[in-house]
């Protein structure tokens with residue numbers, strides 16, 4: 001038997017497991033492994049063979065005037081806009097506790113206005129559980145993606161759930177129990193979202209934070225979940241190829257068809273590492289904005305908003321752009 005045949009036989013069980021796991025666990029269509037680095041649309045894939053998405057230090061935007069300078073002419077108001085927005089740290093400032101976050105009156109007003117614009121498709125894509133984010137926003141007739149896109153409710157109320165395997169769900173229950181028993185102390189706590197969780201350590205005394213965070217990270221990874229850094233929290237996500245990026249592309253395809261990049265302007269706004277998955281997918285086909293005060297931050301986004309309150313300015317600028325054309 002030659003070397004190539006032996007290598008193929010050795011790899012076969014691994015590949016079979018990957019395929020069967022994905023088939024058995026998803027009602028949403030996960031990407032084929034070889035395409036996972038691409039946008040997911042043939043013409044865009046070809047374009048990205050030349051230039052793969054990469055992180056960079058993007059231009060900063062710190063005022064309404066900067067928006068004018070950087071964005072003038074970049075959104076064609078004759079084309080529908082797909083506006084994809086994160087919530088925590090984006091539409092609402094981070095608070096001591098997730099229950100306390102609230103949108104400013106200005107942002108709430110402009111989001112409601114954008115939701116009513118017939119030329120705008122609005123989707124909120126959050127790490128929160130679906131019902132939680134729906135309650136926080138409180139607007140009917142828009143699309144919501146909760147749990148980092150694992151559960152989606154479209155504007156027509158249809159549901160799209162990524163079905164996790166029994167094994168992953170059992171691991172999740174073990175993970176919650178393990179964290180509760182071994183890492184929930186000194187004011188740290190677990191936000192249990194049924195299929196993913198957030199481990200919050202904001203209220204832990206400063207000198208204990210790092211140790212508790214590291215212990216939680218170790219436990220999360222021990223149960224096969226991934227631990228993404230968030231604001232004073234760890235996001236524990238199931239080991240599946242489905243994230244805010246996959247969810248964004250799914251929504252765009254569902255709403256506009258396979259050739260969505262030709263049909264719509266896409267704007268994505270987020271503040272966290274989990275948002276980078278969407279920014280990566282949209283690099284070169286949409287405009288993404290990463291909110292961060294860190295001038296050195298590397299991101300897949302096209303621009304950095306230097307503070308959360310600039311989101312109101314950005315949404316106003318978008319609203320004006322779409323109104324002026326009517």
Ligand SMILES: [Mg+2]
Nearest residue numbers: 086088089272
């Ligand atoms: Mg966020």
